Amino acid sequence: MQPPKKVQDKTNSISRRVLMKRAGALGLLAGLQPLFASCANHPLPPAARPSPDISTLSGELIELVISEGSFALDRKNGVAVSINGTIPGPLIRLKEGQDVILNVTNHLKEVSSIHWHGILLPSHMDGVPGVSFNGIEPGTTFTYRFPIKQSGTYWYHSHSGGQELQGMYGAMILDPIEPEPFRYDRDHIVMLSEWSDESAEVMLDNLKKFSGYYNFQKRDAQEFRSDAARWGFWPALKNYMMWDEMRMDPTDFADVTGSTFTFLMNGLPPAGNWTGLFRPGERVRLRFINAAAMTFYDVRIPGLTLRVVQADGQNIQPVAVEEFRLGPAETYDIIVQPTEDRAYTIFAETMDRSGYARGTLATQPGMEGQVPERRARPLRTMEDMGMMGHSNGHNDHTVMRSGTNHHDTMHGQGMQHGQEGADRDRSPILGAMPVKHGPDHHGTGNQTVAEYAQNRMHEPGRGFEQSSRRVLVYTDLKSLVPYQDQRAPEREIELHLTGHMQRYMWSFDGKKYSDAPEPIRVRDGERLRLTFVNDTMMEHPLHLHGMWMYLENGSGAYLPRKHTVVVKPAERLSVVISADAPGSWAFHCHLLLHMEAGMFRVVQVLI
Amino acid sequence: MVLWTCWATTVICALSASIGVTNTLAESVPGDRVTGTGRSLTVVPLPERARTLANLVPQQGWPNPVNDQEHRLFTLIDVLEYRPRTGGSGSNSDYRWDLEGWYGGDYNRLWFKSEGQQDTAFKADYDVDFQLLYGRFLWKHYDLQVGGRMETQSFRGGNVTRGLGVIGLQGIVPYNYEFESSLFIDQSGAISARLSYTKDFLLTQRLILQGRFQTNMAIQRVEEFTTGSGLNNLEFGARLRYEIHRKFAPYIGLSFERSFGETATLVRRQGGDPSQIRFVVGVRMWY
Numbered sequence: 073m074q075p076p077k078k079v080q081d082k083t084n085s086i087s088r089r090v091l092m093k094r095a096g097a098l099g100l101l102a103g104l105q106p107l108f109a110s111c112a113n114h115p116l117p118p119a120a121r122p123s124p125d126i127s128t129l130s131g132e133l134i135e136l137v138i139s140e141g142s143f144a145l146d147r148k149n150g151v152a153v154s155i156n157g158t159i160p161g162p163l164i165r166l167k168e169g170q171d172v173i174l175n176v177t178n179h180l181k182e183v184s185s186i187h188w189h190g191i192l193l194p195s196h197m198d199g200v201p202g203v204s205f206n207g208i209e210p211g212t213t214f215t216y217r218f219p220i221k222q223s224g225t226y227w228y229h230s231h232s233g234g235q236e237l238q239g240m241y242g243a244m245i246l247d248p249i250e251p252e253p254f255r256y257d258r259d260h261i262v263m264l265s266e267w268s269d270e271s272a273e274v275m276l277d278n279l280k281k282f283s284g285y286y287n288f289q290k291r292d293a294q295e296f297r298s299d300a301a302r303w304g305f306w307p308a309l310k311n312y313m314m315w316d317e318m319r320m321d322p323t324d325f326a327d328v329t330g331s332t333f334t335f336l337m338n339g340l341p342p343a344g345n346w347t348g349l350f351r352p353g354e355r356v357r358l359r360f361i362n363a364a365a366m367t368f369y370d371v372r373i374p375g376l377t378l379r380v381v382q383a384d385g386q387n388i389q390p391v392a393v394e395e396f397r398l399g400p401a402e403t404y405d406i407i408v409q410p411t412e413d414r415a416y417t418i419f420a421e422t423m424d425r426s427g428y429a430r431g432t433l434a435t436q437p438g439m440e441g442q443v444p445e446r447r448a449r450p451l452r453t454m455e456d457m458g459m460m461g462h463s464n465g466h467n468d469h470t471v472m473r474s475g476t477n478h479h480d481t482m483h484g485q486g487m488q489h490g491q492e493g494a495d496r497d498r499s500p501i502l503g504a505m506p507v508k509h510g511p512d513h514h515g516t517g518n519q520t521v522a523e524y525a526q527n528r529m530h531e532p533g534r535g536f537e538q539s540s541r542r543v544l545v546y547t548d549l550k551s552l553v554p555y556q557d558q559r560a561p562e563r564e565i566e567l568h569l570t571g572h573m574q575r576y577m578w579s580f581d582g583k584k585y586s587d588a589p590e591p592i593r594v595r596d597g598e599r600l601r602l603t604f605v606n607d608t609m610m611e612h613p614l615h616l617h618g619m620w621m622y623l624e625n626g627s628g629a630y631l632p633r634k635h636t637v638v639v640k641p642a643e644r645l646s647v648v649i650s651a652d653a654p655g656s657w658a659f660h661c662h663l664l665l666h667m668e669a670g671m672f673r674v675v676q677v678l679i
Numbered sequence: 680m681v682l683w684t685c686w687a688t689t690v691i692c693a694l695s696a697s698i699g700v701t702n703t704l705a706e707s708v709p710g711d712r713v714t715g716t717g718r719s720l721t722v723v724p725l726p727e728r729a730r731t732l733a734n735l736v737p738q739q740g741w742p743n744p745v746n747d748q749e750h751r752l753f754t755l756i757d758v759l760e761y762r763p764r765t766g767g768s769g770s771n772s773d774y775r776w777d778l779e780g781w782y783g784g785d786y787n788r789l790w791f792k793s794e795g796q797q798d799t800a801f802k803a804d805y806d807v808d809f810q811l812l813y814g815r816f817l818w819k820h821y822d823l824q825v826g827g828r829m830e831t832q833s834f835r836g837g838n839v840t841r842g843l844g845v846i847g848l849q850g851i852v853p854y855n856y857e858f859e860s861s862l863f864i865d866q867s868g869a870i871s872a873r874l875s876y877t878k879d880f881l882l883t884q885r886l887i888l889q890g891r892f893q894t895n896m897a898i899q900r901v902e903e904f905t906t907g908s909g910l911n912n913l914e915f916g917a918r919l920r921y922e923i924h925r926k927f928a929p930y931i932g933l934s935f936e937r938s939f940g941e942t943a944t945l946v947r948r949q950g951g952d953p954s955q956i957r958f959v960v961g962v963r964m965w966y
Contacts, residue, residue: 517785
């Protein structure tokens with residue numbers, strides 16, 4: 073073992089050396105595993121916490137150092153930007169009610185920043201260069217200080233250029249003052265992300281010049297043959313021609329795919345098999361965080377029921393599912409109870425099915441479970457384009473039908489409850505019936521509009537059509553306790569999610585940020601409804617800094633609150649906010665390249 | 680176990696902070712970080728103003744939070760090919776190119792285009808042209824372009840050159856055809872036009888058949904540029920490329936070309952063949 077070295081002493085040179093050193097350490101440990109495997113099975117203390125780990129920081133003063141170094145993974149050599157020399161960065165574990173000071177030193181040659189995702193704090197501590205501060209200049213240290221006013225699972229990441237995609241992210245756990253409303257014996261973080269040897273700048277450049285650059289799952293002659301065999305030649309041709317006529321690609325599920333990404337779980341590629349230990353019968357809490365810049369993950373653990381207890385760090389009424397979709401920046405805490413003495417695979421398939429991240433829950437290190445087959449790449453439908461009444465192609469029929477079923481159920485419930493009088497459990501879902509698009513088609517920077525947009529929170533999303541599994545949907549999310557502010561919104565702002573796939577332009581209301589730098593102004597204390605209408609054919613995870621978005625998903629007084637809300641194609645979805653945080657806040661799509669392309673706004677809460 | 684160790688070392692996974700795997704890891708990698716725990720430090724309480732006062736307005740000199748105004752340079756060499764001699768009258772081995780590109784942002788771009796051909800059904804000897812255009816992104820799918828064109832061709836053993844004004848419309852039309860049209864007015868007022876369509880058919884994800892159609896028309900007869908009045912020529916091409924890399928794809932193909940009427944007569948008079956079927960081999964690339 074090499075003598076200890078302090079990373080921060082070696083300006084700008086983290087890295088490969090330190091990384092290699094760590095790799096060596098783990099390698100050595102791997103060899104020693106049988107010796108200490110029994111240690112891992114020690115009886116756990118009554119208050120379960122994640123096992124202490126090399127990179128857990130806590131207390132009232134925390135030092136973080138940003139540096140870069142070359143980094144190779146899966147034979148992909150690139151430049152990594154890391155926090156304290158690791159990817160992911162250290163776990164920051166704090167206690168609700170404490171104050172914290174975080175000294176962040178930038179050893180890069182460019183401006184950097186850290187944004188504390190989902191944390192309520194003064195706006196100048198939010199870490200967004202150009203909105204909350206000037207950024208952290210090279211060679212300087214910025215001191216963040218704020219009180220911890222909440223609890224749950226969160227994360228932090230760079231808000232400067234493509235640094236997040238290069239590895240600059242880490243988990244943040246805020247332990248509650250009150251005991252957790254659920255029991256568990258063990259606690260693991262499962263942080264999903266991705267790695268590529270291409271920088272975000274290169275990716276954006278490639279996509280601006282050829283938007284299908286990373287898609288190697290387009291419809292080709294072979295697929296046409298099999299579709300023609302299944303649907304008949306003419307219907308298949310008609311379907312293909314229809315998409316061509318609209319100048320759209322129905323296979324567009326991820327702008328950047330497994331053709332360049334290696335998908336990571338806690339920093340490990342699938343072959344690295346991150347392993348979380350358990351003893352049969354234990355309740356294991358898994359804190360899923362999607363720290364990926366561009367990837368939606370569909371997560372399941374074959375053989376286990378996933379009991380979702382928190383969404384975006386907030387307690388919800390527990391809901392049991394078999395699979396859930398995790399948008400970039402979202403978090404879900406789930407509890408599983410594996411009873412058998414065997415390995416369970418945590419399988420996180422990307423939404424476009426071009427790859428997966430994978431890890432294992434095991435009773436001993438080194439065990440591996442069966443890795444499921446990837447499912448077929450899904451297809452967009454006319455529903456995703458907001459075209460009602462069209463029913464072209466065969467997929468659409470199934471989708472339409474399942475959509476209708478859901479609606480019946482929903483309305484049925486609504487009526488029953490309505491008859492019982494005022495019910496705090498249910499409330500109308502805005503946009504439950506399709507709403508026709510207005511005459512404004514958002515200019516030339518917006519390719520299409522959803523002719524009819526409607527709420528799709530009860531749908532699991534595209535790609536689950538053939539699945540019989542119970543998949544988490546947004547209408548499942550009900551806050552455990554009603555939040556204090558139950559006022560009806562005083563004002564509503566409708567915001568359209570717009571873009572142009574072929575040009576790779578992304579915007580709100582057809583205007584990218586630099587063409588619409590005027591902030592969205594909100595009065596302090598105002599209760600405001602934001603209605604999002606997705607005119608694009610992609611899912612967008614929208615993130616509001618500094619304040620919660622209460623998802624109007626029909627849960628009455630129990631609306632769940634989120635920091636990141638995924639809006640599906642052609643969806644109309646509403647959230648309410650209680651503007652209780654004066655200052656300027658970023659609001660943007662959390663797909664990194666969409667944000668960089670201009671899908672970004674400033675929300676200003678005026679005193 | 681050995682395998683596992685290999686993985687761990689080669690894959691550099693330790694940095695992943697495999698949270699919760701082992702306790703022992705903490706001791707094994709000492710010292711390379713600063714931690715807030717265990718330090719005796721007086722934490723200054725947050726000043727009251729810091730808790731409540733927010734910087735309401737982003738200040739002058741702060742950077743743009745996103746880089747959505749980047750300018751880029753794009754060059755597409757769509758055709759760069761060798762056309763071997765096919766026998767018959769007057770067709771020789773020769774080369775041909777067709778490239779275009781732009782510099783600019785999402786809406787405003789400076790376009791450049793160049794075509795070079797020799798011994799085609801339209802140009803008996805060599806013909807080279809270059810265009811420089813300003814383009815504006817309009818109507819969701821099109822770039823409207825305005826600018827100039829310089830054309831040089833050989834005529835009766837000598838070189839002739841002319842300047843032309845250009846109005847162009849380029850974009851993607853329904854059914855996903857790349858569409859390019861230009862209207863030219865040369866220095867003496869002669870008007871001509873060019874129209875082309877290309878479309879990609881994916882045989883596999885990397886083996887792609889590009890269909891190509893091009894035609895030229897003119898109102899006035901301009902003899903030294905082998906241009907008759909009316910329809911000048913038609914060309915159909917099929918090029919099968921293999922994308923070794925998205926940006927680099929060798930291809931083979933066939934090109935059917937024919938010129939008509941006065942143009943055909945002029946080409947023939949120049950010693951060219953106004954009706955050709957040519958085999959081509961080339962490379963398509965962009966950056």
